[in-house]
Amino acid sequence: MVRRVSILGATGSIGQNTIDLIRRAPLDYDVVALTGAGNIGQLARDAIELKADIAVTARDDLLDDLRAALKGSGVQAAAGATAICEAAARPADWIMSAIVGAAGLAPGLAALRHGTTLALANKESLVCAGALMLETAQTHGARILPVDSEHSAIFQALIGEDAAAVERIIITASGGAFRDWPLEKLAEATLAQASSHPNWDMGQRITIDSASMFNKAMEVIETHEFFAIQPDQIEVLVHPQSMIHALVGFHDGALMAHVGPADMRHAIGFALHYPQRRHLPVERLDLAAIGQFEFRTPDEQRWPALRLARETIAAGGMTGTVFNAAKETALDGFIAGRVGFTAMADVVAQTLEDKTASDGLIGATMTLDNVLRVDHLARKAAKAAIDKRAG
Numbered sequence: 001m002v003r004r005v006s007i008l009g010a011t012g013s014i015g016q017n018t019i020d021l022i023r024r025a026p027l028d029y030d031v032v033a034l035t036g037a038g039n040i041g042q043l044a045r046d047a048i049e050l051k052a053d054i055a056v057t058a059r060d061d062l063l064d065d066l067r068a069a070l071k072g073s074g075v076q077a078a079a080g081a082t083a084i085c086e087a088a089a090r091p092a093d094w095i096m097s098a099i100v101g102a103a104g105l106a107p108g109l110a111a112l113r114h115g116t117t118l119a120l121a122n123k124e125s126l127v128c129a130g131a132l133m134l135e136t137a138q139t140h141g142a143r144i145l146p147v148d149s150e151h152s153a154i155f156q157a158l159i160g161e162d163a164a165a166v167e168r169i170i171i172t173a174s175g176g177a178f179r180d181w182p183l184e185k186l187a188e189a190t191l192a193q194a195s196s197h198p199n200w201d202m203g204q205r206i207t208i209d210s211a212s213m214f215n216k217a218m219e220v221i222e223t224h225e226f227f228a229i230q231p232d233q234i235e236v237l238v239h240p241q242s243m244i245h246a247l248v249g250f251h252d253g254a255l256m257a258h259v260g261p262a263d264m265r266h267a268i269g270f271a272l273h274y275p276q277r278r279h280l281p282v283e284r285l286d287l288a289a290i291g292q293f294e295f296r297t298p299d300e301q302r303w304p305a306l307r308l309a310r311e312t313i314a315a316g317g318m319t320g321t322v323f324n325a326a327k328e329t330a331l332d333g334f335i336a337g338r339v340g341f342t343a344m345a346d347v348v349a350q351t352l353e354d355k356t357a358s359d360g361l362i363g364a365t366m367t368l369d370n371v372l373r374v375d376h377l378a379r380k381a382a383k384a385a386i387d388k389r390a391g
């Protein structure tokens with residue numbers, strides 16, 4: 001059966017890996033919508049090759065460029081945040097949510113309202129509005145399948161298991177670019193150094209978040225939201241080889257581990273074919289050649305982001321929205337050269353403490369409007385914290 005698919009964030013790292021899988025079996029898929037932002041050339045090329053109905057850029061100012069690139073192809077062009085939500089709402093059987101940042105929330109919700117299967121790479125939408133995402137899926141008979149490698153691993157380890165028998169979940173972290181750096185050098189880490197990952201080839205933002213452990217901090221929140229498990233049951237383990245992605249521990253002491261190559265096409269392909277398992281073009285691990293797996297407890301002094309994530313879960317309500325917005329703003333600051341590497345965690349901590357970051361909305365009903373309002377206020381508070389630090 002031909003399946004209708006859309007890819008939100010098609011021009012990014014996850015989007016391109018998704019296209020790689022779809023391209024291998026073009027007759028199986030009817031591509032509805034592809035979305036991107038600045039990379040018009042890639043967006044147009046892929047939309048034409050995959051015969052998408054529509055290509056959408058988030059950037060209004062690039063609509064003419066997109067139109068020109070699609071001219072004569074029969075693919076429609078559109079631009080802007082609203083157009084992305086409209087594209088996400090077009091009927092499709094499977095939609096990949098791979099926009100980076102909180103910008104992925106509204107399109108993800110628009111897709112869920114149409115009862116689709118949403119393959120969720122955009123972890124920010126679970127961190128900033130987990131309850132709203134899950135409730136929207138439930139109300140509209142939609143399904144969310146995790147694409148983040150750790151959460152795909154947990155999901156796979158839980159198949160056929162009794163969720164009530166789960167004692168703990170362990171997610172692994174490579175440790176990122178600065179795993180073995182001396183602590184005192186971290187503050188001086190440069191953008192170029194933070195943008196290179198030892199094991200994974202990913203977008204720049206998540207690569208930097210891996211070095212600061214903010215990526216893992218987000219994933220702790222994501223695990224709590226998606227699997228309804230308490231923070232004291234979630235452990236983070238540094239595992240430099242990035243081959244065991246997560247482990248689920250049960251009441252009888254058993255640990256079910258998911259082992260696979262550091263290639264996102266595994267988790268993407270699992271979500272694409274679920275509930276079947278199909279052949280995927282990923283490396284087959286030669287365990288004898290690998291020899292050994294290492295594990296370490298993460299040093300919370302090196303990576304304060306992990307503590308901030310646990311505090312965020314404990315505070316509840318829309319604190320996750322503040323956490324995510326502050327993290328995105330601090331990361332923007334680091335990329336722009338205004339915030340030092342270790343100062344990113346200080347900016348997030350200060351924003352979490354700042355009452356103006358939520359204007360008393362932390363405990364309010366989680367609607368999209370409220371989330372966007374808190375997101376806006378938290379970004380403002382984080383910017384103020386950055387300005388103050390810059391003096």
Ligand code: NDP
Nearest residue numbers: 009011012013014036037038039058099100121122202203
């Ligand atoms: P990239 O930066 O590579 O790609 C991001 C995508 O989002 C691009 O298509 C980009 O368009 C688009 N985009 C950027 N800004 C906006 C905006 N304001 N509105 C709409 N679209 C926008 O990111 P990744 O692919 O690395 O990550 C995507 C998501 O998946 C993130 O949430 C990340 O945390 C998550 N993830 C990624 C993993 C990975 O291996 N990369 C692993 C696990 C999770 P353009 O490029 O055209 O500007």
Ligand code: MG
Nearest residue numbers: 148149150219
């Ligand atoms: Mg991950």
